[in-house]
Structure formats: C-alpha cells, structure tokens
Amino acid sequence: MGRPHALAIPFPAQGHVIPLMELSHCLAEHGFKITFVNTDFIHERVMKALPDDSKNKNQIHLVSIPDGMGPEEDRNQLGKLFECVSRTMPSYLEELIEEVNESGKDKITCIIADEHMGLAVKVAKKLGIPQAAFWPTNACLRALIIRIPELIEAGVIDANGMTRKQEMIQLSSTLPVMDTTQLPWHCFDDPMLQQTVFHNLFTNNQAVKDADWLLCNSFYEIEPSAYPLNPNLLPIGPLLAGSRQRQLVGNFWQEDSTCLNWLNQQPACSVIYVSFGSFTVLEESQFHELALGLELTGHRFLWVVRPDLSAGQAATYPDGFQARVADRGKIVSWAPQQKVLAHPSIACFMTHCGWNSTMEGLSMGVPFLCWPYFADQFLNQSYISDVWKVGLRLNSDDNGIISREEVKNKVEEVLGDEKIRERALTLKEMADKSVSQGGSSTKNLNDFVEVMKGK
Numbered sequence: 001m002g003r004p005h006a007l008a009i010p011f012p013a014q015g016h017v018i019p020l021m022e023l024s025h026c027l028a029e030h031g032f033k034i035t036f037v038n039t040d041f042i043h044e045r046v047m048k049a050l051p052d053d054s055k056n057k058n059q060i061h062l063v064s065i066p067d068g069m070g071p072e073e074d075r076n077q078l079g080k081l082f083e084c085v086s087r088t089m090p091s092y093l094e095e096l097i098e099e100v101n102e103s104g105k106d107k108i109t110c111i112i113a114d115e116h117m118g119l120a121v122k123v124a125k126k127l128g129i130p131q132a133a134f135w136p137t138n139a140c141l142r143a144l145i146i147r148i149p150e151l152i153e154a155g156v157i158d159a160n161g162m163t164r165k166q167e168m169i170q171l172s173s174t175l176p177v178m179d180t181t182q183l184p185w186h187c188f189d190d191p192m193l194q195q196t197v198f199h200n201l202f203t204n205n206q207a208v209k210d211a212d213w214l215l216c217n218s219f220y221e222i223e224p225s226a227y228p229l230n231p232n233l234l235p236i237g238p239l240l241a242g243s244r245q246r247q248l249v250g251n252f253w254q255e256d257s258t259c260l261n262w263l264n265q266q267p268a269c270s271v272i273y274v275s276f277g278s279f280t281v282l283e284e285s286q287f288h289e290l291a292l293g294l295e296l297t298g299h300r301f302l303w304v305v306r307p308d309l310s311a312g313q314a315a316t317y318p319d320g321f322q323a324r325v326a327d328r329g330k331i332v333s334w335a336p337q338q339k340v341l342a343h344p345s346i347a348c349f350m351t352h353c354g355w356n357s358t359m360e361g362l363s364m365g366v367p368f369l370c371w372p373y374f375a376d377q378f379l380n381q382s383y384i385s386d387v388w389k390v391g392l393r394l395n396s397d398d399n400g401i402i403s404r405e406e407v408k409n410k411v412e413e414v415l416g417d418e419k420i421r422e423r424a425l426t427l428k429e430m431a432d433k434s435v436s437q438g439g440s441s442t443k444n445l446n447d448f449v450e451v452m453k454g455k
C-alpha cells in the first residue's frame, strides 16, 4: 500500500488556516503526505509571511487554486467571498485532485475540509475519496447549527435566521446560555449579510453531516455535554503545533519574534498580552481608550497592533502615548502567539475570544480578559467567564465604549483573583492530558489516523 496522502482545504481566513495547518503537521508526523490547498490570494500572503530560512524546509506541500474574486476585491466582504468560493472552487479542486492522482505519485487518499468548505466534501464524495470535515470552533455552536430546523419549527427564528422570539436558550445545563437575539450570525449590522452567513452555516453543516469523519479543535473534558448533541463529532484538540518546535506555516503576517527576547527580560507573571486575532477592527476612539487604559494600569504589556486593527487602517496613538509607555510596553504587528502565551512572564490575556486564541490561552493556563467582536466570540466569552470561570468580561459603557477605567479595573481584578488562576491551571492540566499519550483527543486522532492509513 502507498503512503497515505491527505489533501487539506481550509476556509480562506487566518483563524481557519492555522488550526488545519496544525492538524496537517500532526498527520505528517504520523507518516501522511500532505497537500495543503489555499486560495491563490491566501497562498501569496502565506508565502510572503514565511521567514526566508524556512521557505524550502516545509514538510507540507502548499498549493493554491483561485477563489473566484478579482485581485483587488475586498476579501473581508464575507457575503461576496462565500458566494465566489462556493461557485468557483469545486471545479478547480476537482481538477487539482485529478492532476495529482494522474501524476503517478501518491494518490490522494483522503480529503480534510474545513466545515465551512462543504463544497470540498461534496467533491470528495463525487470522486469516491474518503472525507473528514473539520470544525474549527466550539462544539456547542455546532450543536446549535444542527438544531436550526428545530429553532425555526419552534418559532424562535424565521427561515432566514432572524429572531422571532427573544428568549434565553441553553442546549444543556452545563453549556453556555444563549440569547436568541445575539446568535452568532446576528453580529453583522447588514441584515442581508446576517442571512448569508446563516444560510452558509446551515448549508455547509448539511453538506458535511454524513462525511466519513467529523473532527473538531476542542477536547471532550471542557464541553462534555456538547458531544451527545453532535453525533459522531470527535474532538482532537487543542491543536498547538506553533507552541512546539515545529515551524508553523500559515501566518498571514510576518511574526515579530523580538517580543520573545523582550519577554525574557520581564519578571515572571508581569505582562498583559493584548491581541484581537486576525479580523477584529476597533474604532479609532476605542483604540485610543484601550491605549490609555493600558497606560493607566501601570503594568507591562505586549500589544499586537495589526496594520489594520485601528479603524481598518494604520494606527494613530494618543498624543505622547508611545513615549510614555516605552519602558514597559511593547507593540508588534504580529506575534508568535502560542510561544508568547507559553512564556512565564505573561500574567493575563486580553483577547477577542477567537476559538484558537481561547484554546491557546487555556492550554497555557493564562487567565483571560474577554473583549469579543463577532461570530462565535460571544459564546466563547460565556465559556471563559461563566462556564469555566477562568476570566472576566470587559463591559462597555452607555456609549458602547470599553473605557480606560474599565480596562484598569478588570486588569486589577483578574490579576488579584487567585481562584481564576487556580482554575486556569487546572484547565491547562486537563488540556495537556487530552493530547498526551492515552488522552481523549490523542485516542480520537489515532483512531482517525489508523482508519485513514488503512483506506
């Protein structure tokens, strides 16, 4: 039998490329050959962000196909992106698979597709290739999406996902409570976009529901009651290749590793790490208030300010801010986040609560300050603050702003709360155990690997 060869295809966004790349590294270590398919646009960004010394050393074969959008079109327009991707990518993907399979080298033996790319599962089925769908966020949200027909039937939402009945729902007593006016697709101001996201979530979920394998980047012990609600879903996380020795390929921005040297010079447990993932944009006034809040805390901080974090453009700081905090604040445009969170000088993590950031902070035992922006992040915040109790929420004032005083007060509160730190360390141990030999996630991953190797 030839070498097992997995084709991995993420949804074209940073928070989706990274975990699938991590899974690809795990499979490569189990002897798989990996072909990783990005869109042309993302591929170019990933290649540009790679450090020069690692461009040819990668054990993953990176390839790309078009996403159907013009070179200058805005990929942050999710409605357009969804539409173009689902219209254009299936035929390119099919062509790519046929090309590989006719090349006389190792044929593709399985396809692992982000669940938001149900199109790839359909292509795999058509070509008779075993498939796995990969869910990149919490299992509770997936359980909610499966239940969309029931929510419509019960008159909670209409057929386009719009709320008809305001109520609090809880799928099980140990899962977060959800307000039906704040379901993940409601976070967009544009009602058309809300509907597009809603339909995409549901359609993709339907497309992958009888895939051969359903995997997710979580672990059983943190949301046990979500799994009976998700038939056949296997948690294999937390997937954390970047915190280990491996070179993680898949960043959209070049990592600034100087912050690791800077962290080495700070006392243990003294630095607030502030990062809002790849998508969040803060209004300029909110960006200034956060800067002044960090200053007001008097603590050391490491702040990731992406080139487009402030109102989608280059940041302008409050007058004199950078000079005043120069001796205790470090700002970078993209950090090696997993290594940062694992560093002993980190005291807490101010985060937008993206699921990858949540899994990473939790795996390193770091207490959280939650500042969600959209999509699943409010649900992830509920897990952090209400269910696992390893962090606090930052609350907005009457003008919808998180004030500098709120930043200062919550930093003090989280740093002073021993119970939060203890619980965070307990969760870290649980996370470590799940991916150790004999752990729940390791067992699930091994089962998957063995079957896929046998096919």
Ligand SMILES: O=c1ccn([C@@H]2O[C@H](COP(=O)(O)OP(=O)(O)O[C@H]3O[C@H](CO)[C@@H](O)[C@H](O)[C@H]3O)[C@@H](O)[C@H]2O)c(=O)[nH]1
Pocket: 013, 014, 015, 016, 018, 136, 137, 251, 275, 276, 277, 278, 279, 280, 304, 333, 334, 335, 336, 337, 338, 353, 354, 355, 356, 357, 358, 360, 374, 375, 376, 377
């Ligand atoms: O300076 C930085 C900042 C972030 N990261 C990494 O980037 C990823 C960010 O992922 P995530 O925390 O999930 O945030 P988003 O990029 O916003 O992810 C999108 O995708 C996630 C998975 O579906 C969702 O949970 C989020 O809500 C959605 O915004 C993580 O692995 C981080 O380690 C870095 O490496 N360096």
